[in-house]
Amino acid sequence: MEIVATMGGFDVLEVKQVSKLYENQRGVQSIDFSMSRGEIVGFLGPNGAGKTTTMRMITGYLNPTHGSITIDGLSMADHPKKARQKIGYLPETPPLYPEMTVTAYLQFIADLRGIPVKEQKRRIGEVIERLGLQGREKQIIRSLSKGYKQRIGLAQAILHSPDLLVLDEPTSGLDPKQIIEIRQLIRELGENHTVLLSTHILPEINTLCNRVLIINQGRIVLDGQPDRLANSMDETFEVSLEVKGPREAVLSELRSVPGVSGVRELTQEDAAAEHTGSAPVEAEVEAGTEEAQSLEASSETATTPVLSDTVKVLVSAADRVDVREALFYRLAERRYPILSMKKESLSLEEIFLKLTTNERLDTAQSEDASDKEVTSNA
């Protein structure tokens, strides 16, 4: 048995250099990550990136071509039965028997999972309550809504009290109300379980997960905390400012602050784009360049300041230098009050696109385009 030691014992999941190559040479390559107890990890990637393949290997439904997977220190290759007992799996399509009642189905799963007969009734009662299935016990599964079927899928996944829950796109195909309800249930399940969940929905990561793994073309391309990713990915430091004062003078002061590499006046269109979440389309213009001067010259027509006595700008600094204090002191010295100042950072959506877009274009040329897309909203 392979032993994986950590400070507090074993990691709940250890995936070491795992590859799975299908006959067509697609699949996943050298996947390497571990999960500690209590983590809720979002597994994000475009269609065909390798999420399901990875999850099926973790849950023991598919054997890796190379590498090892251990659950609570138990090797999946050497002890598949024991290791699988520690995992609850909700595949993309829940494994339900539509003609069974909810209770009969859970009874069947309890038998399959080897839950002792004398404990079954209590345990089934607990998960029915936990997943809000009270009142539906005697209903035929076929007659229930998709949201309720997903709850039953989650119930079968947690029935045997697994340490690790693996959920493959748990909110896919649900309506907005059902999505909110299932997310809430996952959040609650995350209080007692370690959870790995795959999704196409970026805000799902922000609302549910304390860590995100991004997979692209069979390889992990990013592993980190959602709120820290932006810092590690930003190449420049950007801050948006609203300053009270004469436009030309304010712009010129900002450009001369040490560390500042670009100053771009924000228009009403930019403000509207910010409101709808899309990034401004104009390219940033470096301070002092010919382009900046010509833009300045034609600024009356090219840009429309949001208020006549204030200037809204996006200031950039190379090498991620934090120029906020320098901006503050310079503008204070010149008596141009700062009405607002906000550090800008990449959204998870921008990070995702940055990491996957080019390669996706390559992929689209070499294989059939998929009809599913990564969505940026619920």
Ligand SMILES: Nc1ncnc2c1ncn2[C@@H]1O[C@H](COP(=O)(O)OP(=O)(O)OP(=O)(O)O)[C@@H](O)[C@H]1O
């Ligand atoms: N049984 C198989 N035989 C051959 N190729 C396969 C098989 N299953 C998956 N693949 C290929 O392996 C790659 C990864 O597929 P996988 O289903 O794991 O991706 P995914 O990230 O789960 O995608 P989706 O979001 O569409 O479910 C894809 O290129 C896919 O076409």
